[in-house]
Amino acid sequence: MRAIVPRPSSINGREAPITPISNFDVDASAFAQVIGKPFLAIASETPADSGARERLLDEAFGAARSGKTAERLRAGRLPAQGLALAAKDAGKLIGSLRMWHILAGEVSALLLGPLAAAKAYRSRGLGRRLMGEALFRAARAGHKAVLLVGDAAYYEPFGFSRRHTLGLVLPGPVDEARFLGLELKGGALQAARGVVVAAGARDLPAYRGAIEFRRAA
Numbered sequence: 058m059r060a061i062v063p064r065p066s067s068i069n070g071r072e073a074p075i076t077p078i079s080n081f082d083v084d085a086s087a088f089a090q091v092i093g094k095p096f097l098a099i100a101s102e103t104p105a106d107s108g109a110r111e112r113l114l115d116e117a118f119g120a121a122r123s124g125k126t127a128e129r130l131r132a133g134r135l136p137a138q139g140l141a142l143a144a145k146d147a148g149k150l151i152g153s154l155r156m157w158h159i160l161a162g163e164v165s166a167l168l169l170g171p172l173a174a175a176k177a178y179r180s181r182g183l184g185r186r187l188m189g190e191a192l193f194r195a196a197r198a199g200h201k202a203v204l205l206v207g208d209a210a211y212y213e214p215f216g217f218s219r220r221h222t223l224g225l226v227l228p229g230p231v232d233e234a235r236f237l238g239l240e241l242k243g244g245a246l247q248a249a250r251g252v253v254v255a256a257g258a259r260d261l262p263a264y265r266g267a268i269e270f271r272r273a274a
């Protein structure tokens with residue numbers, strides 16, 4: 058199976074205006090059922106979505122989510138610009154996916170996750186549409202590589218592979234089979250060696266909170 062290659066669609070040989078969703082070349086079976094079936098809206102998350110997003114993530118991952126190694130790369134940081142997505146049905150948040158700046162050794166990349174869909178909406182293509190939109194936006198913004206920790210069975214159809222992360226180490230324990238990478242630009246992760254570190258802008262309120270917490274402890 059070939060990896061998906063996100064790119065704008067074209068009309069009569071001319072590049073079409075970029076709109077979210079449905080403008081992929083679909084080489085992955087993962088997308089087959091979902092293109093052309095818009096049953097919901099996916100857009101950039103707003104500050105007003107944060108409460109519903111946190112409730113959704115608690116429901117999807119449980120309380121242990123804050124102890125995950127990937128969380129060390131996200132805590133106290135802002136997600137990458139334009140890459141925090143909220144899926145909504147009639148205004149109600151039903152899906153979430155965010156991406157974060159990291160350094161994979163010396164290579165600038167994104168960390169994808171967490172990805173979650175509300176239970177009542179699962180197995181209808183929502184996860185795939187969030188993935189498609191996020192990867193399309195990342196490629197359009199010029200990002201060259203994406204890493205994640207997740208189930209290969211779900212992420213391989215999008216082109217993610219363990220072979221891209223063999224030279225990399227996460228800052229904590231992880232099941233290595235779940236540590237996957239995707240090159241949006243061919244060869245982007247070829248020279249990636251060493252530890253993965255957070256590189257996103259500081260989320261100042263959270264950062265101040267963490268400092269105050271440490272001082273009080």
Ligand SMILES: CC(C)(COP(=O)(O)OP(=O)(O)OC[C@H]1O[C@@H](n2cnc3c(N)ncnc32)[C@H](O)[C@@H]1OP(=O)(O)O)[C@@H](O)C(=O)NCCC(=O)NCCS
Binds near residue numbers: 172173178179180184
């Ligand atoms: C993973 C998740 C986001 C998928 O959302 P979704 O909207 O149901 O995804 P899609 O409809 O695009 O795909 C559903 C398919 O993926 C499969 N799938 C879901 N999670 C999977 C996983 N962890 N590994 C392998 N396959 C998985 C489902 O079985 C389903 O298969 P089917 O179409 O043959 O029934 C959702 O199940 C969820 O929120 N799970 C809890 C949080 C989580 O585990 N997130 C990270 C995944 S590693």
